[in-house]
Amino acid sequence: MPTADTDHDDPIDCRSDTVTRPSDAMREAAHDADVGDDVYREDPTVNELEARAADLVGMAAALYVPTGTMGNQVAARTHTEQGQEALVERDSHVYRWELGGLAQHSGLQVRTVDGGDRGVVTPEAVHAGHVAADGHRPGTGLLCLENTHNAKGGTAIAPERIDAAADAAHEYDVPVHLDGARLFNAAAALDVPAARLTREVDSVMFCLSKGLGAPVGSMLAGDAEFVERARRHRKLFGGGMRQAGIIAAPGLRALENRDRLAEDHRNAERLADGLDELDGLAAHDPETNIVLVDTEDPAEAFLERCAEVGVLAVPFDDHQVRFCTHLDVSRADVEAVVERVSQVV
Numbered sequence: 001m002p003t004a005d006t007d008h009d010d011p012i013d014c015r016s017d018t019v020t021r022p023s024d025a026m027r028e029a030a031h032d033a034d035v036g037d038d039v040y041r042e043d044p045t046v047n048e049l050e051a052r053a054a055d056l057v058g059m060a061a062a063l064y065v066p067t068g069t070m071g072n073q074v075a076a077r078t079h080t081e082q083g084q085e086a087l088v089e090r091d092s093h094v095y096r097w098e099l100g101g102l103a104q105h106s107g108l109q110v111r112t113v114d115g116g117d118r119g120v121v122t123p124e125a126v127h128a129g130h131v132a133a134d135g136h137r138p139g140t141g142l143l144c145l146e147n148t149h150n151a152k153g154g155t156a157i158a159p160e161r162i163d164a165a166a167d168a169a170h171e172y173d174v175p176v177h178l179d180g181a182r183l184f185n186a187a188a189a190l191d192v193p194a195a196r197l198t199r200e201v202d203s204v205m206f207c208l209s210k211g212l213g214a215p216v217g218s219m220l221a222g223d224a225e226f227v228e229r230a231r232r233h234r235k236l237f238g239g240g241m242r243q244a245g246i247i248a249a250p251g252l253r254a255l256e257n258r259d260r261l262a263e264d265h266r267n268a269e270r271l272a273d274g275l276d277e278l279d280g281l282a283a284h285d286p287e288t289n290i291v292l293v294d295t296e297d298p299a300e301a302f303l304e305r306c307a308e309v310g311v312l313a314v315p316f317d318d319h320q321v322r323f324c325t326h327l328d329v330s331r332a333d334v335e336a337v338v339e340r341v342s343q344v345v
């Protein structure tokens with residue numbers, strides 16, 4: 001994978017929306033944060049962040065966790081019994097990019113569902129994938145959905161589709177967790193409040209550390225009883241933090257960046273249009289801040305040449321790369337990316 005350590009003076013880093021550096025306002029917020037021991041629930045800044053996050057996603061309560069991965073894994077552990085099945089989309093983050101954590105942390109067997117080009121889990125797929133517990137079969141204990149769907153290129157899945165899959169799972173009393181690492185990107189793209197996207201799910205995780213630009217942290221939200229039990233699992237997984245207000249304070253500032261995500265989406269569109277015009281590249285139409293580009297040359301070779309001219313992206317497949325737009329990529333940077341890449345195709 002190319003790294004930020006290139007010869008170019010001024011690399012433009014489109015590898016991920018996690019590469020943003022905390023703003024001065026975030027650093028000041030960390031400096032000034034009111035803190036206490038959060039394991040004793042005495043950190044006022046964490047308490048404020050949890051209340052604000054719960055409110056934004058329309059849930060009763062929320063829990064501050066260090067990473068999105070921990071949020072998803074704690075959610076799975078909290079919803080399930082060891083030995084059950086988790087129904088997940090075949091290219092979902094929780095299945096492909098979390099080290100098999102559903103098996104390791106929760107003792108779950110995974111059953112995958114094909115969500116097609118956009119990663120949409122249909123009610124039919126839920127019905128087909130559901131397993132009732134009996135003397136031989138473990139029973140389905142969880143349905144996981146993802147919005148936006150990362151591996152499918154940041155697709156923003158409409159609320160009705162999320163509702164329909166969740167309703168199908170609920171017919172069997174199976175709880176539903178939404179991996180909303182980029183939930184606010186989905187909300188911005190669909191022009192709905194984030195809470196509309198979580199209406200029928202039982203829990204949701206979203207990242208402060210992606211498009212919102214916080215240096216660290218994610219939120220896991222659900223009803224009060226779920227969050228109380230999730231708090232115990234966070235502790236079990238080693239995620240009980242002390243004066244965490246220091247990192248929660250920039251997280252509160254990050255929530256203010258929800259309103260500018262549409263700018264990242266417009267930049268992604270411009271980036272896709274510009275790259276698509278270049279020889280040997282075919283860009284997918286972005287729905288949010290992720291641009292997938294099919295490359296005639298092997299992805300690794302293409303990315304090495306990009307790094308030489310100060311453009312960083314990541315390989316997604318043998319002939320596919322991913323560019324992300326984010327807070328630290330301006331419209332001028334996007335134009336520069338197109339110009340620089342044009343020199344190497």
Ligand SMILES: *Cc1c(COP(=O)(O)O)cnc(C)c1O
Pocket residue numbers: 066067068069070072093094146148149150179181182207209218
């Ligand atoms: C990044 C991501 C996560 C995990 O978040 P981390 O904070 O990197 O652990 C989970 N789900 C999706 C869809 C992601 O893109």
